[in-house]
Each structure stands twice: as structure tokens, then as C-alpha cells.
Ligand SMILES: NC(=O)C1=CN([C@@H]2O[C@H](COP(=O)(O)OP(=O)(O)OC[C@H]3O[C@@H](n4cnc5c(N)ncnc54)[C@H](O)[C@@H]3O)[C@@H](O)[C@H]2O)C=CC1
């Protein structure tokens with residue numbers, strides 16, 4: 038069964054550019070209100086302006102927020118709840134690739150994703166005055182398999198899969214009426230590819246890997262898979278988005 042997103046409030050972390058901007062756009066196309074959280078002020082304001090022109094001033098918001106800053110993240114989510122409305126969709130998407138600054142990478146890719154999930158759960162759970170909803174966490178194919186020179190990135194993305202699948206099994210999930218979903222994109226056409234090449238030193242290999250996978254995914258292709266999951270996936274849905282389309286793991290979904 039498909040849910041309706043019309044008038045629902047969604048938060049997208051790392052939504053100023055790349056996949057996050059694609060997710061924000063597809064949520065707006067379905068009639069949701071979207072709040073973008075991002076550390077990049079200029080890029081965020083530019084994206085806000087463009088999306089407001091397209092979807093209306095009252096439907097798009099941008100808050101500058103470093104998701105690794107616990108207080109900032111908590112305060113921003115509380116402000117959204119007070120000033121914008123009741124949360125229904127949380128997309129923990131912010132992520133970096135930097136094996137050299139690996140503690141920072143763990144803080145963004147894993148710790149902030151956990152914090153975002155917990156903050157959203159508190160706002161959405163029905164036994165706390167919320168309306169229920171969906172949390173979709175962005176992992177990677179590097180969260181299901183092994184990649185050269187990418188040890189900590191893989192660890193962070195395996196963590197996203199493990200945490201999200203386990204949240205979906207929480208004994209209170211039904212009472213909360215929240216679905217916890219996880220999407221694992223293959224290589225997609227964003228600034229992250231340059232960061233992967235620079236950090237791993239695998240310039241040619243990454244290009245070969247992309248070729249072998251049938252080419253690079255467009256942001257739109259990833260956003261289409263994302264929307265399909267948001268609209269139709271059962272709690273615990275875990276899917277890869279690749280040039281083959283959206284494929285659920287463990288035969289747990291249609
Ligand atoms: N592009 C790709 O090939 C793939 C990307 N992914 C994942 O998709 C997600 C989005 O990545 P892309 O759009 O590709 O990269 P991107 O670099 O284009 O976008 C990442 C966004 O996150 C924001 N961000 C970074 N640190 C932040 C912080 N501390 N607080 C708030 N925002 C912060 C950045 O400012 C940027 O807007 C990441 O989690 C990434 O690991 C997963 C698989 C493949």
C-alpha cells in the first residue's frame with residue numbers, strides 16, 4: 038500500500054547538494070514540506086532559493102546545522118518541531134568519504150545517523166504525541182561488501198545497515214508506528230566520487246568499478262529508488278539501488 042506525503046513534514050540531512058538535494062526535491066514533488074539541514078551555509082541558501090522558487094516559500098526551509106554537534110542537532114530538531122510542524126519523514130543522508138580524517142567520518146556517517154534516528158523517533162512516536170512516520174538511513178553498497186582502501190567508510194556504512202535493521206526490530210516499533218528503512222546506493226554522480234578518488238588514491242580503479250557496474254547512477258535514479266522505498270517499503274526494508282534498479286535484500290520485500 039502506498040502512503041501519501043501530501044502536507045507531511047520531512048527533514049533531510051546533507052540536503053544542500055548531491056543525493057540529499059535529489060531526495061528533498063522528490064519529497065517536494067510528492068507534496069511534502071521539506072527542511073534541509075546542512076553544514077554548508079552558502080550551498081544551503083542557494084538550494085533553498087531554487088527550491089522555494091519551484092515549490093513555494095512555505096514548503097521549503099533550510100537550517101545550517103552540523104550534525105556532529107550534539108547540541109546544535111538537538112536544538113535544531115526542537116526548533117523545527119516548534120516552528121515548522123510535526124515530523125513525519127527523517128532522512129539521515131549527510132555523509133563524507135575521508136579515510137584520513139576517519140574519526141570525523143565516523144562522527145558524520147554513523148554517530149550523527151544514530152542521533153538523527155533517535156531524535157526523529159522521539160518526535161514521531163505515537164505514544165509521545167507524534168503521528169508515526171518513516172526514518173530512511175543512507176548507507177552504501179560499501180555497507181554490504183568490501184572495498185579497497187575504504188576500511189573506515191565500510192565500517193561506518195555497515196554500521197548504518199546494522200543499526201537501522203535492528204531499530205526496525207525494536208519491540209516498540211509497532212506501538213510507535215514508525216518504519217525504519219535503509220538504502221544502499223552504488224556509485225552515483227555527486228561530489229563524493231571525487232572525495233573517494235582523492236582519499237583512496239584509486240582514480241582509475243573507481244572509474245573501472247563504475248564501468249563494470251554499468252555506469253554511474255544519476256541523482257534522479259537514486260531519488261526514484263528512494264521514493265519507492267518511502268512510499269511502499271515495509272518496516273525493516275533494506276535495498277540496493279544500482280543500474281539494475283531497486284533490489285531488496287533477503288527477499289523480505291516485494
Ligand atoms: N555518491 C555516491 O556514489 C554514494 C553516496 N552515498 C552516500 O550518500 C550520502 C550523500 O552523499 P552525496 O550526495 O554523494 O555526497 P555530497 O558530498 O554531494 O553531499 C553530502 C552533503 O552532506 C553535507 N554534510 C557533510 N558533513 C555534514 C555535517 N557535519 N553536517 C551536516 N551536513 C553535512 C555536505 O555539506 C553535503 O551537502 C552520503 O551518506 C554518502 O555516503 C552512498 C553510496 C554512493
Ligand SMILES: CCC(=O)/C=C/C=C\C[C@@H](O)/C=C/C=C/C=C\[C@@H](O)CCCC(=O)O
Pocket residue numbers: 177178179184185186187190222223224225233237239241242243245246247249
Ligand atoms: C558506492 C560506493 C561507495 O559508497 C564507496 C566506495 C568506496 C571505495 C571504492 C574504491 O575502493 C573502489 C574500488 C574499485 C574497484 C573496482 C573494480 C576493480 O575490480 C578494478 C580493478 C582495476 C584493474 O585492475 O583494472
